[in-house]
Amino acid sequence: MARALGSLPQLREALARGELSYSKVRALTRVATPETEERLLAVGRARTAEHVELIVRGWRRMDRKAEAQETTRRHRNRALHVYPDGDGMVVIRGRLEPEVGAVVMQALTAAREALSRRRRAEDVPAGTSVVDGSAEAPTMEQQQADALALVAEAALHRGMDPGAPGERYQVVVHVDAQMLADADAPGQSVLDGGARVPAGTSRRLACDASRVVMRHDADGRITEVGARTRTIPPALRRALQHRDKGCRFPGCGRLLGQGHHIRHWAHGGPTTLSNLTMLCRRHHRAVHEEGFQLERLADDELCFRGPDGRLLSDVPPPAAMPANPVDSLRAQNDAGGLHIDARTSTPGWHGERLDVGYAISVLHPLAVASR
Numbered sequence: 457m458a459r460a461l462g463s464l465p466q467l468r469e470a471l472a473r474g475e476l477s478y479s480k481v482r483a484l485t486r487v488a489t490p491e492t493e494e495r496l497l498a499v500g501r502a503r504t505a506e507h508v509e510l511i512v513r514g515w516r517r518m519d520r521k522a523e524a525q526e527t528t529r530r531h532r533n534r535a536l537h538v539y540p541d542g543d544g545m546v547v548i549r550g551r552l553e554p555e556v557g558a559v560v561m562q563a564l565t566a567a568r569e570a571l572s573r574r575r576r577a578e579d580v581p582a583g584t585s586v587v588d589g590s591a592e593a594p595t596m597e598q599q600q601a602d603a604l605a606l607v608a609e610a611a612l613h614r615g616m617d618p619g620a621p622g623e624r625y626q627v628v629v630h631v632d633a634q635m636l637a638d639a640d641a642p643g644q645s646v647l648d649g650g651a652r653v654p655a656g657t658s659r660r661l662a663c664d665a666s667r668v669v670m671r672h673d674a675d676g677r678i679t680e681v682g683a684r685t686r687t688i689p690p691a692l693r694r695a696l697q698h699r700d701k702g703c704r705f706p707g708c709g710r711l712l713g714q715g716h717h718i719r720h721w722a723h724g725g726p727t728t729l730s731n732l733t734m735l736c737r738r739h740h741r742a743v744h745e746e747g748f749q750l751e752r753l754a755d756d757e758l759c760f761r762g763p764d765g766r767l768l769s770d771v772p773p774p775a776a777m778p779a780n781p782v783d784s785l786r787a788q789n790d791a792g793g794l795h796i797d798a799r800t801s802t803p804g805w806h807g808e809r810l811d812v813g814y815a816i817s818v819l820h821p822l823a824v825a826s827r
């Protein structure tokens with residue numbers, strides 16, 4: 457909520473002045489944007505916390521509906537036109553959904569790379585003169601056209617078999633072994649598409665994943681491929697799930713989690729219950745990429761620390777309380793120029809019935825636009 461309020465000055469000020477309660481502001485920040493802030497602030501002022509909650513829920517339904525419509529529209533608009541043009545060439549034009557487009561682009565890139573490897577292997581030896589212009593490097597557009605032909609041939613050759621679901625779309629990270637163990641070690645950490653990722657990300661992806669070990673010789677050629685193995689075997693994962701019951705990050709407890717090696721296996725950490733803990737996706741990232749630290753103490757308790765080394769406990773210590781909290785709060789408000797009385801946060805509502813459907817139809821920008 458604090459982050460959302462950073463871009464919502466009107467709601468932030470209304471909260472600071474005591475005009476809107478914390479629960480109203482928290483509800484409104486779930487949907488408010490700088491464009492809709494003003495009208496939602498008016499809702500907060502005019503309505504009770506319960507009404508605000510109902511309107512925000514209706515607003516989110518509208519958002520989801522709009523998103524679903526957008527997805528449906530895209531799905532409906534998928535198309536591929538293939539037709540011969542006047543001079544006997546074939547023209548291809550189409551619109552694909554983003555995830556389908558990603559697969560197509562991945563396939564074209566792979567085919568282009570395979571073709572360029574093939575071309576380099578057949579390269580004319582140095583010293584021979586080339587008279588025929590065909591030895592010129594093809595343009596990107598020409599390469600794409602050749603790649604599409606290779607994709608089609610390969611698809612027909614494989615009998616249109618896309619393979620097992622688990623192997624179809626996977627993120628492949630290439631990372632050198634010494635880099636997994638030490639972020640500062642030289643080496644590469646790249647996604648299959650060539651995008652570089654930070655060492656912390658590849659360590660997280662490798663922490664609880666299927667592992668395929670490939671050995672390369674000095675020239676980078678693959679000499680050996682090991683069997684695909686789960687880093688954490690199923691029986692151990694069940695024991696881990698049974699012991700931890702969910703994310704162990706202080707205050708989290710989310711049920712779905714990933715196995716985290718407290719000492720990474722690339723550092724020689726064993727895959728044993730005592731070296732494993734469950735972390736949800738969010739907190740697995742916190743530990744690998746955001747500088748949070750975690751160790752298991754001698755008494756088997758886990759100890760989490762923030763990036764600044766501060767100890768994180770399950771229940772934070774109570775805030776320091778002045779001897780006379782009411783007087784000191786009044787003094788603080790007076791000093792801040794705040795005048796809070798019994799009616800400051802009273803809504804302008806006069807008791808009329810709330811019609812959520814009508815409220816959304818006049819408030820939500822998408823509903824307003826479609827009226």
Ligand SMILES: [Zn+2]
Pocket residue numbers: 659660663664715716717740744
């Ligand atoms: Zn991990």
Ligand SMILES: [Zn+2]
Pocket residue numbers: 703704705708709710735736737738739
């Ligand atoms: Zn968590």
